[in-house]
Amino acid sequence: MKTLFNSAVLVLVLSLHLPAADTPSGPPWEGLPMVGTAGHGHAYPGATVPFGMVQISPDTPKRGWDGSSGYHYSDSIILGFTHTHLAGTGCGCLGDVLLMPTVGKVSLNAGPPGQGYESRFSHAKEHARPGDYAVFLDDPKIAVELTATERCGFHSYTFPESDEAHIVLDLVHNVGNDPVEASLTVEGNDTISGYRISNGWGGRREIYFVIQFSKPFASFGIEQDGQRVAEGTREGKGKNIKGFVDYATKEKERVLVKVGIS
Numbered sequence: 001m002k003t004l005f006n007s008a009v010l011v012l013v014l015s016l017h018l019p020a021a022d023t024p025s026g027p028p029w030e031g032l033p034m035v036g037t038a039g040h041g042h043a044y045p046g047a048t049v050p051f052g053m054v055q056i057s058p059d060t061p062k063r064g065w066d067g068s069s070g071y072h073y074s075d076s077i078i079l080g081f082t083h084t085h086l087a088g089t090g091c092g093c094l095g096d097v098l099l100m101p102t103v104g105k106v107s108l109n110a111g112p113p114g115q116g117y118e119s120r121f122s123h124a125k126e127h128a129r130p131g132d133y134a135v136f137l138d139d140p141k142i143a144v145e146l147t148a149t150e151r152c153g154f155h156s157y158t159f160p161e162s163d164e165a166h167i168v169l170d171l172v173h174n175v176g177n178d179p180v181e182a183s184l185t186v187e188g189n190d191t192i193s194g195y196r197i198s199n200g201w202g203g204r205r206e207i208y209f210v211i212q213f214s215k216p217f218a219s220f221g222i223e224q225d226g227q228r229v230a231e232g233t234r235e236g237k238g239k240n241i242k243g244f245v246d247y248a249t250k251e252k253e254r255v256l257v258k259v260g261i262s
Contacts, residue, residue: 033128036088038073044085045071045128047148054261055085056146056153058135059095059175061111061118068092070175078137079110079118080170081146083153083261084207092176093202097209097259100168101157103140108168108223108242113139117168155257159249167257169211169243171196180204182241186234189216192243207261214256217245 036043046057059082060067060075070085070092080100086093100117111118125136133146143158159165169192171182177200184194192211197204222229222236222243229236236243247255 030129032130033133034073037069037071040066042066042069042090043087044069046085046133047131047146049131049148049150052148052150054083054148054151054153056081056083056148057085057133059098059173063092063176065090068176070095073123076120076122077111077113077118078121078135080168080173081144081155082173083259085175091201093200094177095173095175096196096198096207097261098170098173099155099211099257099259100170101137101140101142101144101159102166102168103142103160103162104164106164106166106168106221106244106246108170108244110173151260151262153259153261155259156254157257158252158254159247161249161251163248165247165249166244167213167255171241174198174200176200177202177205179239181237181239183237184222184235184241184243186220186222186243194241209259209261212258213245215247217247219246220244
C-alpha cells in the first residue's frame, strides 16, 4: 500500500512540472480524418460511415507505397473524387467512379492544371471532420463538399458564373487496379448509370453505380477507348470509358450529385 501511495505522489509531482497542453481551437474531432494521411500512414481524409460501402474522398497524384489510399498530404493537386478507398493497407486498389467539377474547355485527361480536369488546392482551404470533407479547387474556383451514407456518396459543387461548367466522370481512373471493362448510360437529362470491372491487388471486382444530378444538364459527351462517340449517343462501353455533363451556372450556384454504388 505504501509503495502504491508513493507512486501516486510521484506521478502527481511530475505532472505539476509538465507543460500545459495547448487548448484546441475547435471541437476535438476537427481534422481527425487527416491523421495518417502523411508519411507512411496510408489513410484517406474523406467521408464514410461505420461499415459503409462508400468511402468518398479526394484522389491525388502520388501512387505506390505512400499513395496507396489514393491521397497523400504532400500533394497539392486533386485529380477528382472517388467513392471507394482502402486505409492502412500499403497496397493500392479501389478508387472507383471518379467525379470532378471543372470550368472552361472540357478535357477528359487529368492534367496538368489548366489543360486537364485536375486542380491545384491548398490545405488552408481544406477541412475534414468525421463524415464530412470540404475543399476549394483553385483552378476552376469551385467549392466542394462531400459526405456519405452506407451506399451513397453525396457531392456539393458550388460553381462560379460560367457558360462552360462541367462535371467529368472518369471510369478509367483507379488506385493501383487495372480497368477491364466499363459502361455508362445517360438516362434523360439528370441521371447516369453504369458499371466498372477492374483487376488488381484485391482481385477482380465489379462495381455498379447510379448518379443523379440536382440540376438537369444542358448537354453531355462520352469518350470510348480514347475516341469521342457521336454527339447524342447515350451509351458507351469498352475498357476505357469517360464522360461529362455540361451546365451554364450562375455565381455561387450549387449543383448536388448523389452516387449510389453496389
